Amino acid sequence: AQTVTQSQPEMSVQEAETVTLSCTYDTSESNYYLFWYKQPPSRQMILVIRQEAYKQQNATENRFSVNFQKAAKSFSLKISDSQLGDTAMYFCAFPFYNQGGKLIFGQGTELSVKP
Amino acid sequence: ETGVTQSPTHLIKTRGQQVTLRCSSQSGHNTVSWYQQALGQGPQFIFQYYREEENGRGNFPPRFSGLQFPNYSSELNVNALELDDSALYLCASRAGTGDEYTQYFGPGTRLTVL
DSSP states (O other): OOOOEESSSEEEEEEOEEEEOOOOOEOOOOOOOEEEEETTOOOEEEEEEEEEOOSSOOOOETTEEEEEEEETTTEEEEOOOGGGGOOEEEEEHHHHHHHHHHEEEOOOEEEEEEO | OOOOOOEOSSSETTTTOHHHHHHHEOTTTEEEEEEEEOTTTEEEEEEEEETEEEEEOSSSSEEEEEEEEETTTTEEOOSSSSGGGGGEEEEEEEEEESSGOOOOOOOOEEEEOO
């Protein structure tokens, strides 16, 4: 069964610094996608970044990048130059392909960016 | 901002009542999924509709039902509301092919059952 685990319930970082959020997963699939979503207090779930498993290169979107370790089944999110607007819950998610691509979410990491 | 919209934003019901939540998918998307998010937890998959047919269901009882319309908008219906149904209900849409199963979420409906 596919599972997604985020082991850091809460994290904090000073504005302008870098923070890394961890995610591990378990799957028997060989090719798949992984996603990071952000959910600010406004509740809207926003796609931050996605990674395709067969690509060697780690995905990058502006200040957000991933460290994807396929063999270790690890998918961490690095936020550089943290901004106050980055304060949110962050969820790692994996699509369950045998069930139409439903997303399985981790438990979430609550990130606070402090001025 | 995604192109996914949901209504209403907030809803208060009493135990035993029925509720209907609505979702309009992003343009070009024919697959809609519904998720329930309890406070402090990650979203849990309820079901998914593809071209007006349910094609996946999570571990939710039959009193959770849905519809998808020809324009790909969708409804979530919950009968015989229970206190534990209080949650944020999220709708997500994606393209049926391509786009690598990327789902785009609406702003959610906050349901409170008293």
